[in-house]
Each structure stands twice: as C-alpha cells, then as structure tokens.
Amino acid sequence: MLHVAPMAAVTDRHFRMLIRCVSPLPTLWSEMTWDTVAIETVDAEALMGFSAAERPVVLQLGGSQPERLARAAALAVSRGYQHINLNCGCPAGTNEWRACYGARLMLDPRLVATPSRWARRRRPSVKCRLGVDGRDSYDGLVEFVRLVSGEGGVRVFIVHARVALLTLNAAANRTVPPLDHERVLRLAAAFPHLTFIINGGVTSLEQAAALIARGVRGAMIGRQSVTEPYLFARSAVLSGGGGAARSRREALDLYLTYASEAQAANWGGGHPVTLARALLAPISGLFHATESGSRWRRAVRAAMQERGRLRDCPIADSGGRAARRPPCGGTAALAARRTVARRGRK
Ligand SMILES: Cc1cc2nc3c(=O)[nH]c(=O)nc-3n(C[C@H](O)[C@H](O)[C@H](O)COP(=O)(O)O)c2cc1C
Known part of the structure; x- marks a missing residue:
C-alpha cells in the first residue's frame, strides 16, 4: 500500500x-x-x-x-x-x-x-x-x-x-x-x-x-x-491495523545497532569515512517536526564533518554527537548510543 x-x-x-x-x-x-x-x-x-x-x-x-x-x-x-x-x-x-x-x-x-x-x-x-x-x-x-x-x-x-x-x-x-x-x-x-x-x-x-x-x-x-x-x-x-508505533528513539536504537554492524564489517569495502557518512545521512530527518528537529539535523550534519571521529570511532559514537544533546530532552538516545558503542568495541 x-x-x-x-x-x-x-x-x-x-x-x-x-x-x-x-x-x-x-x-x-x-x-x-x-x-x-x-x-x-x-x-x-x-x-x-x-x-x-x-x-x-x-x-x-x-x-x-x-x-x-x-x-x-x-x-x-x-x-x-x-x-x-x-x-x-x-x-x-x-x-x-x-x-x-x-x-x-x-x-x-x-x-x-x-x-x-x-x-x-x-x-x-x-x-x-x-x-x-x-x-x-x-x-x-x-x-x-x-x-x-x-x-x-x-x-x-x-x-x-x-x-x-x-x-x-x-x-x-x-x-x-x-x-x-x-x-x-x-x-x-x-x-x-x-x-x-x-x-x-x-x-x-x-x-x-x-x-x-x-x-x-x-x-x-x-x-x-x-x-x-x-x-x-x-x-x-x-492497513486497518492498530498497534503501538515505534518511538523515534526505538527506531534510532535499532538503526544504530544496524549501523554498528555495517561499520564493523566495513560494508562496501570503501573508505571508512565514506561509509560512516552514508550511515549517518539517513537519520538527519528522524526528529523532523519535533521541538528539537532542526537542532538534531544540524548536529548530525556536524557529526558528518568530523573526519577523525568518523574514521576511528564506532558509528553510534559519531552519530551520538547528535544524541549527546538528545531531542525532546530525552536520554534514551544517549543510552542507546552508549550501549551500541560498547557493543561495537567488543
Ligand atoms: C533525489 C531524487 C532522486 C530520484 N531518483 C529516482 C530514480 O532513481 N528513479 C525513479 O524512478 N525516480 C527517481 N526520483 C523520482 C521519485 O521517485 C519520485 O517519482 C518523485 O520525487 C516524485 O515523488 P515525491 O513528490 O513524493 O517526491 C528521484 C527523486 C529525487 C528527489
């Protein structure tokens, strides 16, 4: 549909x-x-x-x-x-x-x-x-x-x-x-x-x-x-179905887990910075139309410019530059970032 x-x-x-x-x-x-x-x-x-x-x-x-x-x-x-x-x-x-x-x-x-x-x-x-x-x-x-x-x-x-x-x-x-x-x-x-x-x-x-x-x-x-x-x-x-929709933070958490795996396996085999940017780009609109949507978008864009961090850190850590000041004052995105970053380092 x-x-x-x-x-x-x-x-x-x-x-x-x-x-x-x-x-x-x-x-x-x-x-x-x-x-x-x-x-x-x-x-x-x-x-x-x-x-x-x-x-x-x-x-x-x-x-x-x-x-x-x-x-x-x-x-x-x-x-x-x-x-x-x-x-x-x-x-x-x-x-x-x-x-x-x-x-x-x-x-x-x-x-x-x-x-x-x-x-x-x-x-x-x-x-x-x-x-x-x-x-x-x-x-x-x-x-x-x-x-x-x-x-x-x-x-x-x-x-x-x-x-x-x-x-x-x-x-x-x-x-x-x-x-x-x-x-x-x-x-x-x-x-x-x-x-x-x-x-x-x-x-x-x-x-x-x-x-x-x-x-x-x-x-x-x-x-x-x-x-x-x-x-x-x-x-x-x-589709006539109900059920609770995933929250933005749940979606982000799922995505960061995926992104960490993609980064750890270096999907595409290209330059790590290119991959990291490609992984960050999709999340820039995730908080659109919320109170902090434009701040989030700017933070993701800024994270995409940090070459050194993109090269050396797990994606959840780089992406988490944006999550460090989580939209809507929440802490879940930050917690998700830390969890995923830890997982990524193992
Ligand atoms: C950046 C961009 C790239 C696009 N690339 C394709 C493409 O590869 N194949 C295609 O059939 N349409 C492509 N389109 C057209 C979209 O599939 C769609 O038909 C068009 O944007 C109208 O839908 P919208 O008003 O919902 O954006 C592209 C559109 C945009 C904005």
Missing part, C-alpha cells in the same frame, strides 16, 4: 534500513540501477546487496534493451529481489535506442512492451509519468498502459502524476509540470484489472489514505520520506 520512492543517491540500503526501523510495512525501493552496470559490476553486493530485514524491496532497473534487462533482472532475482521495476519516468537519456531510458521510453510504448516481456515471469512493474512533452494527452496515456499491459504483460504501474518535460532537468521536472492526481485516478478506474500506485506530491499518510480510498492500490512517497522518515511510523493505521 505504501511505497518509499526510488531516489538516486538517497535510497541506498542504509536509508531503506532506517525506514524499516521506523516501520515494517512500507515497500522499499532501490535507487535506479543501470542494466549494464548490474551485469558488468565486479562487486554486485555493493551495488545490489540488501538486508533480509528490508523486504519487501524492489529493484529498479534503467535501460531499454530486452537482453540486457533480462540478464540484469535474472541477477537481481538470484540475489533475492522479489520484484523488478523498469524506469520509464526519469526525464533524461538520449533518444538513441541503445542509450534510451526513463521517460523517453513513453514516446514509444512498444519500446516498453518489448523490454517488459523479458521479465514476465519476474513480475515486473513500470514506473512512468502521465506522458512526455509532445505525447501527454490522456488518450496517449491510456494507449501506453493498454500496449504495455497487453503486449508487455505488465500488471503494476506506478504513475508519477506529472508530465515529463524533456527540456528541463530532473529536479525541475519534480516541481514545474503541474501535479494531476485526478488523471491517475481516472486511469485506475479505466483499467480495473491492473494495479496502480500513485506518486507525486504525497506528503502525509492521510493524503495517501484519501487517494487509496479513491481507487488506486497504493501511494508512493519520495521527498517527504527524506524530510520526515518517521512519517511511516503510523503505516499500520492505513
């Missing part, structure tokens, strides 16, 4: 794990992975590795060549991904067949239908826009879905409720083209046998619930997940 959108340079395994520490419910999405890179990488674990606790997790692929996509998808499935997605929404790429990817693929639905066939057995989904400049009518969108589902066998569509303007850069394409949720809802009503997940401008669970109540199967949240990762704490309410 709830999905955390794929975001390049954001939704790495650490960010996904933070969301998982907040809630077991939302489906997590990888950053887009190029088909070629997935096939040729010498370190598939660094590129596509994920922790079992992250499930359900979707791998998003970028590309357009059926053979390459098929190979990349097979590799992903062999690594344990249950769902594969094709990126048809990024407003980038060239119009040459070999390099074509993202929203440009919407200009020719058969380009999408053909690559989609490779993965029929792999339960592929397509993440697309309402259209692309020059092909952005509602009828064009219907034709896209009809062809990609009919010829390509795709059953799940994630629709970012904006047209992609290929003359604008990616960031502008998330703000300049107007949002049109109604068009996605109309599309979902026109294809009741298919699954639609709405994306774009969803910033609260209440808004997600209202859209789901109007006929889409789920809602995908992107930027607000970064600003406010704790928003997913009440996800159970959306």
Whole structure:
C-alpha cells in the first residue's frame, strides 16, 4: 500500500534500513540501477546487496534493451529481489535506442512492451509519468498502459502524476509540470484489472489514505520520506491495523545497532569515512517536526564533518554527537548510543 520512492543517491540500503526501523510495512525501493552496470559490476553486493530485514524491496532497473534487462533482472532475482521495476519516468537519456531510458521510453510504448516481456515471469512493474512533452494527452496515456499491459504483460504501474518535460532537468521536472492526481485516478478506474500506485506530491499518510480510498492500490512517497522518515511510523493505521508505533528513539536504537554492524564489517569495502557518512545521512530527518528537529539535523550534519571521529570511532559514537544533546530532552538516545558503542568495541 505504501511505497518509499526510488531516489538516486538517497535510497541506498542504509536509508531503506532506517525506514524499516521506523516501520515494517512500507515497500522499499532501490535507487535506479543501470542494466549494464548490474551485469558488468565486479562487486554486485555493493551495488545490489540488501538486508533480509528490508523486504519487501524492489529493484529498479534503467535501460531499454530486452537482453540486457533480462540478464540484469535474472541477477537481481538470484540475489533475492522479489520484484523488478523498469524506469520509464526519469526525464533524461538520449533518444538513441541503445542509450534510451526513463521517460523517453513513453514516446514509444512498444519500446516498453518489448523490454517488459523479458521479465514476465519476474513480475515486473513500470514506473512512468502521465506522458512526455509532445505525447501527454490522456488518450496517449491510456494507449501506453493498454500496449504495455497487453503486449508487455505488465500488471503494476506506478504513475508519477506529472508530465515529463524533456527540456528541463530532473529536479525541475519534480516541481514545474503541474501535479494531476485526478488523471491517475481516472486511469485506475479505466483499467480495473491492473494495479496502480500513485506518486507525486504525497506528503502525509492521510493524503495517501484519501487517494487509496479513491481507487488506486497504493501511494508512493519520495521527498517527504527524506524530510520526515518517521512519517511511516503510523503505516499500520492505513492497513486497518492498530498497534503501538515505534518511538523515534526505538527506531534510532535499532538503526544504530544496524549501523554498528555495517561499520564493523566495513560494508562496501570503501573508505571508512565514506561509509560512516552514508550511515549517518539517513537519520538527519528522524526528529523532523519535533521541538528539537532542526537542532538534531544540524548536529548530525556536524557529526558528518568530523573526519577523525568518523574514521576511528564506532558509528553510534559519531552519530551520538547528535544524541549527546538528545531531542525532546530525552536520554534514551544517549543510552542507546552508549550501549551500541560498547557493543561495537567488543
Ligand atoms: C533525489 C531524487 C532522486 C530520484 N531518483 C529516482 C530514480 O532513481 N528513479 C525513479 O524512478 N525516480 C527517481 N526520483 C523520482 C521519485 O521517485 C519520485 O517519482 C518523485 O520525487 C516524485 O515523488 P515525491 O513528490 O513524493 O517526491 C528521484 C527523486 C529525487 C528527489
């Protein structure tokens, strides 16, 4: 029902794990992975590795060549991904067949239908826009879905409720083209046998619930997940379930335990400072909208600048520079930091 959108340079395994520490419910999405890179990488674990606790997790692929996509998808499935997605929404790429990817693929639905066939057995989904400049009518969108589902066998569509303007850069394409949720809802009503997940401008669970109540199967949240990762704490309410949500400090404690293990094992095998920064980055928004949210954010950012400490100390200790003056006057985060730091030194 709830999905955390794929975001390049954001939704790495650490960010996904933070969301998982907040809630077991939302489906997590990888950053887009190029088909070629997935096939040729010498370190598939660094590129596509994920922790079992992250499930359900979707791998998003970028590309357009059926053979390459098929190979990349097979590799992903062999690594344990249950769902594969094709990126048809990024407003980038060239119009040459070999390099074509993202929203440009919407200009020719058969380009999408053909690559989609490779993965029929792999339960592929397509993440697309309402259209692309020059092909952005509602009828064009219907034709896209009809062809990609009919010829390509795709059953799940994630629709970012904006047209992609290929003359604008990616960031502008998330703000300049107007949002049109109604068009996605109309599309979902026109294809009741298919699954639609709405994306774009969803910033609260209440808004997600209202859209789901109007006929889409789920809602995908992107930027607000970064600003406010704790928003997913009440996800159970959306599924009709109750139960107490984890507190921010419980989520932090869980995450710091994970981070300490990742650091001790030097996941990714890169520079320890780089890893430590990557592990700290996801928690900067954890106390958003609390009294001390901005102080926490600044403290995490400051901790990310302390090279020596990042290199030499357990992550919980470095991250704990922020927890040293715990938000909301609590001491639990500090206690968690000390516990985890002790564990990390053993
Ligand atoms: C930093 C950043 C990176 C993104 N990278 C991807 C990507 O790799 N693949 C993709 O399909 N969309 C990507 N997107 C788009 C988001 O998945 C989403 O469609 C968009 O942000 C609109 O949702 P929102 O309004 O909830 O943020 C990215 C967005 C941001 C902000």
